[in-house]
Amino acid sequence: GQNIDQPTEMTATEGAIVQINCTYQTSGFNGLFWYQQHAGEAPTFLSYNVLDGLEEKGRFSSFLSRSKGYSYLLLKELQMKDSASYLCAVKDYGQNFVFGPGTRLSVLP
Amino acid sequence: GAGVSQSPRYKVAKRGQDVALRCDPISGHVSLFWYQQALGQGPEFLTYFQNEAQLDKSGLPSDRFFAERPEGSVSTLKIQRTQQEDSAVYLCASRQAPRRLAGTDTQYFGPGTRLTVL
Numbered sequence: 001g002q003n004i005d006q007p008t009e010m011t012a013t014e015g016a017i018v019q020i021n022c023t024y025q026t027s028g029f030n031g032l033f034w035y036q037q038h039a040g041e042a043p044t045f046l047s048y049n050v051l052d053g054l055e056e057k058g059r060f061s062s063f064l065s066r067s068k069g070y071s072y073l074l075l076k077e078l079q080m081k082d083s084a085s086y087l088c089a090v091k092d093y094g095q096n097f098v099f100g101p102g103t104r105l106s107v108l109p
Numbered sequence: 110g111a112g113v114s115q116s117p118r119y120k121v122a123k124r125g126q127d128v129a130l131r132c133d134p135i136s137g138h139v140s141l142f143w144y145q146q147a148l149g150q151g152p153e154f155l156t157y158f159q160n161e162a163q164l165d166k167s168g169l170p171s172d173r174f175f176a177e178r179p180e181g182s183v184s185t186l187k188i189q190r191t192q193q194e195d196s197a198v199y200l201c202a203s204r205q206a207p208r209r210l211a212g213t214d215t216q217y218f219g220p221g222t223r224l225t226v227l
Contacts, residue, residue, distance in 0.1 A: 004151075033215060041198065042113075042218035043152070087151050095140065095165065097216065099151030 002026050004100035006088050011106045016078050021105045022071045022088035034062050034073045035087040037102065042089055047073070074103075083107045113137075113219035115201050121225045122191045130222045131188045134203030142216060143176055143186050144200040152200050158184060191226045198223050 003025045012018040024032070031050040035043035049055055049064035049071060061074040073086055085102040091099065114133045122128050126130035134141050140159055144152035145168075154168040169176070173191075178184040188195055202216035 035218075042220045044218070045215040048215065069211075089151070095157050095159075096154050097142070099144075099153070102149075102151045104149075109114075 002090075002092075004088055004090060004097045004098060005088075006050055008101065009104045009106070010023075011108060014080060014107055014109050015077055016051050017074065017076050018078060018105065020073045020075075020088075020105070022073070023099055024069050024071070024088070024090050024098075026092055026098055028092045029066065029090060030093055031091045032062075032064055033089045033097065034060075035089060035092065037085045037087055039084075045077045046086075053057035054064075070073040078107050080107050080109065086087050113201055113203050113217055115199075115219040115222050117130050117222060118220060119223050119225075121227065123227055124191060124193060126226075127187065127189045128191055128224065130188075130199050130224070132186070132201030132203075132219060134158065134182065134186045134201070135205075135217055136182075138203035138205050138217075140204040140216075141178060141184050142202045142204070143184070143200065145170075146198045146200055146221070148197075150186075155186070155199075188224075193226050194212070195223055196226045 005023045034046040036046050037043040054063045059076045064071045079102040083102045087102045088100040089097045143155040144158050146152045154178045158178040162200045173189045175187045187190040198221040200221045201219045204216045
């Protein structure tokens with residue numbers, strides 16, 4: 001079966017660093033994606049990992065360990081505008097993107 | 110266009126009514142996906158088109174749900190005899206590459222249609 005787990009909610013302070021974890025068990029693996037979704041808006045692409053290791057893109061970094069079925073999204077120098085839901089999604093060998101439930105991040109002043 | 114557009118943005122239907130949701134993908138994008146997103150949940154896959162061909166409809170929850178993309182661009186998701194459990198946001202996404210060109214090519218999502226069935 002397909003199963004992706006993320007924490008439901010997280011809270012952090014402006015300027016801090018936060019790590020959002022994602023574990024997955026899927027029938028196939030062809031990449032892991034992170035999306036950001038503000039309330040009432042469409043998900044927007046943040047990062048993609050297909051090989052083990054860390055991908056850095058500005059304030060955002062994403063890590064993947066395929067052997068552990070584990071990824072995390074790291075957000076540095078948090079800003080108020082980073083308050084959103086963060087979706088972890090695994091692409092299987094077909095075209096399907098299997099999404100996790102999302103982690104709602106609240107950034108406090 | 111510049112991005113994926115969907116219409117209407119909001120739809121209220123009485124139980125038993127039929128609804129039609131429209132998606133205009135990014136011009137030239139081969140792949141088109143429909144997702145259903147319940148409140149506080151991640152998107153759940155409904156169906157996938159490559160050009161006009163519906164290659165995967167395994168996520169459609171019942172035979173009341175029907176999707177088409179007759180000319181390989183605009184797509185319509187139709188829900189017949191709507192039920193309260195159909196209330197959700199329906200997201201459309203498009204992707205440039207077809208199946209065999211998998212990789213970093215991500216999906217681009219539209220703003221969604223929020224369907225409320227009373």
